[in-house]
Amino acid sequence: MQTRQDAWASAWVARHPHPHRQRPCGAALEPGRSATTSLQPPPPAAALIDARCLLCPPASSSPPLALPCPSTILESCGVPLLSGSLPEPVEPVRRRRRVLELRSVQPVDPAVDYFQIFGLKREYNIKDNNLEGKYKDWQKKLHPDLVHSKSEKERGYAAEQSALVIDAYRTLSKPLSRALYLLKLEGIHVDEDKTINDPELLTEMMEIREAVSNASDSQTLEKIQSQIKEKLETWSDSFQKAFDKKDFDRAVEATQRMRYYERAVEETVKKL
Known part of the structure; x- marks a missing residue:
């Protein structure tokens, strides 16, 4: 005879099917599924079969209800692991808390790239993907207060995860x-210290530096900065076209020119 608690659990699982229940440990999110999807009511312990996060390394030998996943991570494969908004029976809550206690923070999985961390496709144009919002969500989930009771080793792993997310955001946020x-x-x-042997470009850079040095007011500097950013945007578009066509020689050339214009922008920022 099905109890009221079992009926509740069955209804929850039916409404929130877990796409990766039989996937091996460490399975990444589905393509297009964000690691920061909105929270839903939490599942009972029986539903936490594949509870692991995108940053966890594989651990297929772990028992179903003691899978290694940082307690700082709220979601796994799109299924939330912590508190929700709807009421739930007392016993499933106790069982779920016990599952959270069993999990431990694991080292960062080196196979995970920066785009996967934010649930993004591996492409150059990411302007419309709310990168900043996803970064802020990760900051909340990786807050040190959530692992203060863990061992020193696990706190170290959590710090590594936080550092990885910060580096990923800084890398992807700039063209x-x-x-x-x-x-x-x-x-x-790409050799970032390589100098381009292009007299026209080098002459243009000298003229920009001179103009920035002689600028006497912020309005003049902003105008110079705007002109430089236009050039930077032009080469940014060139990179995207070359990269999409797998023309890596032209893509590398575009990054070399982008570097000159980015440095020029930084010079105007310093003087503003």
């Missing part, structure tokens, strides 16, 4: 660093 990272994922190394 040049994002372009270089995409090339790196393709196995292409």
Whole structure:
């Protein structure tokens, strides 16, 4: 005879099917599924069969209800693990708390790239993907207060995860660093210290520095900065076209020119 608690659990699972229940430990999220989806009512312990996060390394030998997943992570494969908004029977709450106690913080999985961390496709144009909002969500989930009771080793793992998310955000938030990272994922190394042997470009850079140095007011500097950003945007578009066509030679050339214009923008910012 089905109890009221079992009926509640069955109804919850029916409304929130878990797509990766039989996947091996460490399975990443489905394509297009964000690691920061909105919270839903939490499942009973019996539903937490595949409870692990995107940053956890595989651990297929772990028992179903003691899978290694940082307690700082609220979701796994799109299924929330912590508090929800709807009431639930007392016993499932106790069982779920016991499951959370069994999990331990694990080292960062080196196979996870920066785009996966934010649930993004591996592409250059990410303007419309709310990267900043997803970064803030990760900051909340990786807050040190959530692991203060863990062992020193686990707190160290949590700190590594937080550092990885910060580095991922800084890399993807800027066009040049994002372009270089995409090339790196393709196995292409770019010498960032290499000087371009283009007299026209070098002359233009000298003229920009002189103009910035002679600018006497912020309005003039902002005008110069706007002109430089237009050039930077032009080469950014060139990179995207070349990268999409797998023309990596032209993509590398675009990043080299982007670097000159990015440095010029930084010079105007320092003087503003």
